Amino acid sequence: xxxxxxxxxxxxxxxxxxxxxxxxxxxxxxxxxxxxxxxxxxxxxxxxxxxxxxxxxxxxxxxxxxxxxxxxxxxxxxxxxxxxxxxxxxxxxxxxxxxxxxxxxxxxxxxxxxxxxxxxxxxxxxxxxxxxxxxxxxxxxxxxxxxxxxxxxxxxxxxxxxxxxxxxxxxxxxxxx
Amino acid sequence: xxxxxxxxxxxxxxxxxxxxxxxxxxxxxxxxxxxxxxxxxxxxxxxxxxxxxxxxxxxxxxxxxxxxxxxxxxxxxxxxxxxxxxxxxxxxxxxxxxxxxxxxxxxxxxxxxxxxxxxxxxxxxxxxxxxxxxxxxxxxxxxxxxxxxxxxxxxxxxxxxxxxxxxxxxxxxxxxxxxxxxxxxxxxxxxxxxxxxxxxxxxxxxxxxxxxxxxxxxxxxxxxxxxxxxxxxxxxxxxxxxxxxxxxxxxxxxxxxxxxxxxxxxxxxxxxxxxxxxxxxxxxxxxxxxxxxxxxxxxxxxxxxxxxxxxxxxxxxxx
Numbered sequence: 001x002x003x004x005x006x007x008x009x010x011x012x013x014x015x016x017x018x019x020x021x022x023x024x025x026x027x028x029x030x031x032x033x034x035x036x037x038x039x040x041x042x043x044x045x046x047x048x049x050x051x052x053x054x055x056x057x058x059x060x061x062x063x064x065x066x067x068x069x070x071x072x073x074x075x076x077x078x079x080x081x082x083x084x085x086x087x088x089x090x091x092x093x094x095x096x097x098x099x100x101x102x103x104x105x106x107x108x109x110x111x112x113x114x115x116x117x118x119x120x121x122x123x124x125x126x127x128x129x130x131x132x133x134x135x136x137x138x139x140x141x142x143x144x145x146x147x148x149x150x151x152x153x154x155x156x157x158x159x160x161x162x163x164x165x166x167x168x169x170x171x172x173x174x175x176x177x
Numbered sequence: 178x179x180x181x182x183x184x185x186x187x188x189x190x191x192x193x194x195x196x197x198x199x200x201x202x203x204x205x206x207x208x209x210x211x212x213x214x215x216x217x218x219x220x221x222x223x224x225x226x227x228x229x230x231x232x233x234x235x236x237x238x239x240x241x242x243x244x245x246x247x248x249x250x251x252x253x254x255x256x257x258x259x260x261x262x263x264x265x266x267x268x269x270x271x272x273x274x275x276x277x278x279x280x281x282x283x284x285x286x287x288x289x290x291x292x293x294x295x296x297x298x299x300x301x302x303x304x305x306x307x308x309x310x311x312x313x314x315x316x317x318x319x320x321x322x323x324x325x326x327x328x329x330x331x332x333x334x335x336x337x338x339x340x341x342x343x344x345x346x347x348x349x350x351x352x353x354x355x356x357x358x359x360x361x362x363x364x365x366x367x368x369x370x371x372x373x374x375x376x377x378x379x380x381x382x383x384x385x386x387x388x389x390x391x392x393x394x395x396x397x398x399x400x401x402x403x404x405x406x407x408x409x410x411x412x413x414x415x416x417x418x419x420x421x422x423x424x425x426x427x428x429x430x431x432x433x434x435x436x437x438x439x440x441x442x443x444x445x446x447x448x449x450x451x452x453x454x455x456x457x458x459x460x461x462x463x464x465x466x467x468x469x470x471x472x473x474x475x476x477x478x479x480x481x482x483x484x485x486x487x488x489x490x491x492x493x494x495x496x
Contacts, residue, residue, distance in 0.1 A: 014252075021326040021338070022253040031330030031402035031466065051214045058218045062225070066238065066245040068253075068372045069328045069336035071364055074238045075225030077332070082218045117331055124333065127230055131333040131379040133400050144331050 005166050009044055009056055012159060016040045017063045032143040034151040035113060037064055041085040042112050042152070043159035046105065050089030057085030072131075076123045080116035088112055102153075109152045113145040243367050246342075250325075250370035254340045257325040268302075306356050306470040317435060318476025320345050324468055325370070330402055335378035335465065337361075341473060342369040350433040352425075352474040358439040358462030359383065359425060360471050371473070376440065377404030377465050385440050385459075386426040387417055393426055396440055396459060404465035405458060406441060413454035417443050423459060435474050 020036040027033070037060040045053025061078035064070060070077075088108050117140070124132035229238040307321060322345075326338035341347045343366050353360040353373050361375040374381050379400040385408060386393055394410035394417075408423060410416075421443045427436025441461040448455045 014249075018249060018252045018256050020329075021249075022257040023259055025327035025329060028327070028329065028466070033327075033329040033331070035329075035331065050211050054215050054218045058221065061222075063245065063249075064332075065225075066242045067249045067326075068242075068246050068338040068365070068367075068370050069326050069334070070332070071328070071334055071336045071372055071374060072332065073226055074229040074236075074241070075222045078225060079219065079222035082215075082222060086215050086218075120332065123226065127226070129333075131335075131400055133333060133379070136330075136333075136400070140330050 001166060005048075005163070008162060008166060009052075010059075012040050012044070013037065013056065013060045013063060016060065017067055020064075021067060021069070029143050029147060030139075032140050032147060034147045035116070035144060036151060036155065037061070038081060038084060038112055038116055039109065039148060039152050039155045040159060041081050042088045042105075042108055043156040044163065045085045045088035046092045046108065046156070047160045047163040048089070049092060050086045053085030053087075053089035054082045055085075057081035057083070072124065072129065073127055076120050077116075079123060080119035083119060084112040084116040087115060105152060105156055106149050109148050109156075110145045113148045114141060117141050117144060242365070246367040246370050250338070250340070250342070250367065253325045253338060253370070254323075257323070302469075317474045319472035320347060320475045321470060321472050322347070322371075323470055333379075333400060335375040335381075335398065335400065335404070336364070337373050337375065337468065339371050339373055339471060339473070340369065342367050342371050344368055346475040347371045347473050352433060352435045352438065353471050354438050354474070355463060355468060355471045357464075358441065359434070360463050360468060362433040363473065373471070375404065375465050376406060376461065376463075377401065383434055383440065384426045384428065385423040388422040388424055389418070390415065390421075392417075394423075396423060402466065404461045404463070406461055408443065408457040408459045410454065416455050417446055417457040419443055419445060421457075 016036040016039075020033060024033045024036060041053060041057045041060050044056045058078050058081070061076075061081035062074070064077040064081075065072070065074040088111075091104065091108050091111075117137070121132050121134070121137055125134075225238065229236045320341050322339040322341035324337045325340045328334040328336040339347075339353070347363060347366045349363050349366055351363045353362060359376055361373045361378075361381065363371045364374045365372045375398070376383055376396065377398040377400065379398050381398045383396045384393065385396040387410075392410055392412055392415045394408055396406050396408050399405050399407055408417065423440045423443065425434045425436055425438045425440060428434050439462055441459040443457045444460045445458045446455050447458075
């Protein structure tokens with residue numbers, strides 16, 4: 001079961017990276033594309049918790065760092081998405097008394113987009129990357145967050161549904177009366 | 178869709194099979210494990226950043242990049258073939274808008290315009306682009322390539338992936354252009370893909386020559402989505418004029434830029450604050466959001482024959 005879950009997560013991430021770099025860039029709004037990888041990471045974190053959020057965020061971000069056309073220092077998106085995934089997992093835990101509602105999911109996506117973009121830009125500034133432009137940061141973050149919420153409506157329910165199906169029988173028995 | 182999300186059945190999708198009661202307590206053990214994972218992951222990220230930050234000495238992450246490109250390059254080219262209907266759609270929408278404007282003025286020509294609309298074909302556009310490419314730089318050996326991945330504005334990178342790599346003779350520091358003008362240069366090439374740094378990126382600087390006065394200067398990117406460029410002349414007293422055209426002046430042994438490729442046109446000139454000289458804003462000929470077919474200059478120009486001019490021959494001709 002665990003192997004199946006990890007395989008599924010890896011598959012989701014690979015598809016997300018491919019689609020984000022080559023297909024979604026054609027639907028860019030003012031150059032900003034939908035952060036599909038971030039959305040998938042948040043979906044996985046919401047269904048499995050902070051550890052999964054951190055690890056899948058690291059993996060997905062690392063892919064974004066090394067898959068062409070990336071040309072920045074590797075590890076920046078990895079750090080940003082790992083922390084965003086971890087925080088998303090914590091939100092899942094905080095509200096775990098009841099099921100996660102759509103509003104909480106949307107808020108998590110906006111928070112994740114803000115966190116990840118801020119960390120990515122901040123590490124760029126620390127490394128003296130001249131391409132980071134804080135003047136443009138607000139506009140791009142606004143567009144990205146809005147776009148991500150739209151993407152999340154389409155992506156998060158199926159991903160969470162699939163991840164919910166592959167829960168180990170032992171775990172399911174203990175949870176469902 | 179939103180309404181569906183609110184209904185109890187759809188909500189259950191968010192519940193992850195209700196493992197909440199199982200783990201919600203957060204016993205000390207799980208909290209400790211959770212934090213360990215976070216610390217390990219963050220440390221791994223910092224290690225990566227430190228390892229990769231020094232580009233000059235050859236980064237240890239490069240093999241990872243190569244491997245990722247070899248896996249994701251084919252995936253990206255496959256996925257971007259899904260672009261064809263999208264492009265047709267986009268062209269179709271653009272045509273529709275035009276039709277509506279025309280309709281108000283010339284309703285009778287509607288049918289003819291519809292015919293135009295249907296014949297607007299992706300393949301034909303690409304053939305036209307290739308034609309223009311050949312006209313622009315006839316002297317160089319070119320490798321045509323297609324854009325299969327575009328960097329997003331969130332990451333502040335203005336880079337694209339093309340589907341030609343070392344197998345096609347593409348190497349780092351080669352000029353990339355299309356039918357309109359200069360696109361950028363290759364920064365990294367793998368077996369089947371290459372990464373191109375666009376001239377609009379803040380990391381990019383190109384030597385540019387004013388067509389009108391042959392004055393030399395430097396064109397640097399501003400990092401804007403539209404690809405607007407800044408142009409500074411070497412000679413501080415010279416002033417570019419609005420409407421001046423800028424071409425590359427080329428680098429030694431044609432790497433990374435070959436000479437004579439059009440870059441853009443000056444749209445405004447402002448004096449530098451508190452310093453000599455002036456900065457011109459340049460609108461590039463290439464729209465960075467719409468590049469599709471590009472050419473990589475892979476071969477040297479056919480060397481122009483340079484025979485010595487001897488006084489005797491010129492005298493002979495003259496008399």
